Amino acid sequence: MEKQRAHPYIPNSDPSIKEQLLKAIGVSDVEELLVGIPKSLRMDRRLNLPESYESEFELKRHVQQILNKNSSCDENLSFLGGGCYQHHVPAICDEINGRSEFLTAYAGEPYDDHGRFQTLFEYCSMMTEMLDMEVVNVPCYDGYQASATSVCMAGRYTNRSKVLVSENINPDKFSMMQTYCRANVELIKVPMLNESGLLDQSVLKSMLSDEIAAVYFEVPSFLGQIEDGQILSDLAHAAGALVVVSVNPSSLGSIAPPAKYGADIVCGDIQPLGIHMQYGGGQGGFIASHDNPDMIAQYPSRLFGIIPTIVDGEYGFGDVAYDRTSFGKREEGNEFVGTAAALWGITAGVYMALMGPHGMQELAEGILQKTKYAMNAISKITALSIPFSSQYHYNEFVVNFDKTGKTVKQINEHLRSKGIFAGHDLSESFPQLGQSALYCFSEIHSQKNIDDLIAALKEMTK
Incomplete structure (x- = not known):
């Protein structure tokens, strides 16, 4: 027994x-x-x-x-991106988000949890300033969900059933959006131009109709280019459609926020704002809009603000328009609130407060400079080519290996043996680009790091 x-x-x-x-x-x-x-x-x-x-x-x-079988980006030189990025994380971000009152607090009420509610209010306030919007949600699960929810919001707001989506989107994100949105809106891809990788504006114009709720595109795109947001917004608005833009928040110190070129809803992932890569995790989705009551009614996620208490003249931090959420409306809610990523919102708030406007500008300009330096250096390798090299890029760009006679997988395996995590393989998700990979550069890469990559690529392509 x-x-x-x-x-x-x-x-x-x-x-x-x-x-x-x-x-x-x-x-x-x-x-x-x-x-x-x-x-x-x-x-x-x-x-x-x-x-x-x-x-x-x-x-x-x-x-x-x-x-110990894992090999991390701390031990190797990494040029991987595609939605989860290696940035410098100041020590204070880990110190604050590790405090017990934040780390262990998933939910809570505004009148017994002022510290956490205030930190999230401060996060939302800094995000609105950076995005040039008035309303930002408490972070939802990740950027993928933020994109999916944003186009659903557009469908409800316009009472239309179709959304046009630029083809240069992360295929994994598009797949998730299709799954999430299938009961609410139909997502239709708009092709990108072969020579630039940007959304085809003439095709977009021909596809717009009174059935289109919104036009969705990303700045930068999944392939790293900067779309002409003003032209795309003008085309969408002329057809009565909204404009939904997904943006990398780390770029906003140098690149104009989408609100400046007509975005009605802005979304994205706060992972670049002081959050470590964690086996694909460390993600938190943000959604932003102007202070339009009808649009605010479409948010499924929590919104924090300063609200009156039961004591006359006293104010506290708490939920705004709580009744519109599934907490208040239950099965009649627009969408279920779902899992929040409040801890990452607090972390991003600490990061933005530490960086300030000048720090965010320095970050974005540094990434732009290093991306350009890497593009110039790689373009000088005879066996390699850079599709869309005539376009402005931020953080990432595509490198093509067709002339080498080798696959991206073979290139990556060789570089891995030298302690380098090379580019994200695009050969399956974007077959029209041939044997191509997406290379990512951020403020953590020194000139020597980039030169070491160039030397390894030259050796591999001889």
């Missing part, structure tokens, strides 16, 4: 305590509690799990051995 013993991580699992619990509820065995479950639905064997470790130390060592 198997020896019964207490489980180190499960409360009240000591055999004597279990016996007392069973006696208190009037049963002799746990099996008596399961009689209502048909045998056909019950597993008749033990779970196929490895033997348990006898001590916490053994378990820790086992997990550490698994983790």
Whole structure:
């Protein structure tokens, strides 16, 4: 008979305590509690799990051995991007978001949780200033959800059922948006121009009609280019459609915010604002708009502001227009609020407060300069070419390897052996670009880092 013993991580699992619990509820065995479950639905064997470790130390060592198989961007030189970026994270960001009142607080009420509510209010305030908008939500799950929710908001606001989406979008994001939006709006891709990679404006104009709720594009695009937002906005507005723009917030110190060229809804991911890459995580979605009550009614996520309390003349921080959320309307809500990424909102707020306007400008200008330096250096390698090189790029650009006779996978494997994480492979998601990869550059890359990449590419392409 198997020896019964207490489980180190499960409360009240000591055999004597279990016996007392069973006696208190009037049963002799746990099996008596399961009689209502048909045998056909019950597993008749033990779970196929490895033997348990006898001590916490053994378990820790086992997990550490698994983790040691990972090779991180801290140990290697990385030029990967495509939606999750390696930036410098000031130590104060980790210090503040590690405080117990923030790290362990998922929910709370405005009158017993002022610290967390105020930090999120300050985050929203700084985001509105940077985006030149008046309303910003408490972060939703990630930038993908922010994009999906934004086009759904546009559909509800206009009472139209179709959204035009630029082809130069991250294919994974587009797939997620299709899944999320399928019950509300139809997403239709607008092709990009082969020579520039930008949205085809003439085709866009021909596709606009009174069925189109919004035109969605990104600045920078997934491929790194800067669209002419004013022209696209003018075309959309002339057809009665809204303009939804997804933006990389780190670019806003140098590139005009979408509100300046006509965006009605702006969305994106705050990961570039002081948040580490975490196995694809560390994401938080933002949605912004002007202070239009009808548009505000379309937000499913929480909005924080300064509101009056029950004490006359006293104010506090809390939810604004709470009744429009699924918390207030339940199944009648526009969308379910879902999982918030409030901790990352606090982190981004700390980052923006630390950087200030001049710091954000320095960040964006530095990234623009390093991106241009890398483009110029790679373009001098005879066997390589840079599609869309005539366009302005921020953070990322495409490199084509067709002339080398090698695949992106082969190139990446070679560079990996030299401690370099090379570009994001585009050969499947954008087959029209051939054997191409997306290379990312940020403020963490020194000139020597870029020169080391160039040297490795030259060696590989000889």
